[in-house]
Amino acid sequence: DISWDVIAINETWRTAQKETWTTSRGKHIFAAAGHDQHSRGVAIMLHSRHARSIKSFTAINERIAYMDLDLPEQSIRIIAAYFPHGGYGDTHVQQVYDILAVLHKEATQRRMMTILAGDFNAQVGVQSISGET
Numbered sequence: 001d002i003s004w005d006v007i008a009i010n011e012t013w014r015t016a017q018k019e020t021w022t023t024s025r026g027k028h029i030f031a032a033a034g035h036d037q038h039s040r041g042v043a044i045m046l047h048s049r050h051a052r053s054i055k056s057f058t059a060i061n062e063r064i065a066y067m068d069l070d071l072p073e074q075s076i077r078i079i080a081a082y083f084p085h086g087g088y089g090d091t092h093v094q095q096v097y098d099i100l101a102v103l104h105k106e107a108t109q110r111r112m113m114t115i116l117a118g119d120f121n122a123q124v125g126v127q128s129i130s131g132e133t
Helices: 048-053 090-109
Strands: 006-010 020-023 028-033 041-048 054-061 063-072 075-082 114-117
Touching: 006 114, 020 048, 028 054, 041 048, 041 063, 041 075, 048 054, 048 063, 063 090, 090 114
Parallel strands: 075 114
Antiparallel strands: 006 041, 020 028, 028 041, 054 063, 063 075
C-alpha cells in the first residue's frame, strides 16, 4: 500500500482545455489541462482526504496548471509543469519560465508555499559545439 497526497501527471493527452472529476470510487480528485491534438497536457491528482482544502484549480494551458489548497497548517500552491523538449526553441522554454515566475510571485505574496512538479525535459551530458567537447 502506497501512501500519497498529490501526484503530478504529464503528457496526459487529454483534449479538454480544463476538466475536473472524482474517480469512480469517489476517492480522488483529478484536475487537468489538455491540448486539442491528443498531445501534451498536465494534471494534478489529489487524495480525497484533501478535497475540502481545494481553494481553486486553474488550467493556464496544456503545459501548466495549478491548484491552490488551504490546509490547516499552510496554504499551498501546487504547480504541474511540462516543459518543451529540446526540439523547441528557447522562446517556448522561456514562456514556461515566465508563467512559472508569475505564479510563484503571486503565491509568495499570498504567503503560500509553492510546490513545483513536472517534466522539465532537461538533457544532461556533454554537448559538442563545432567539433569541440
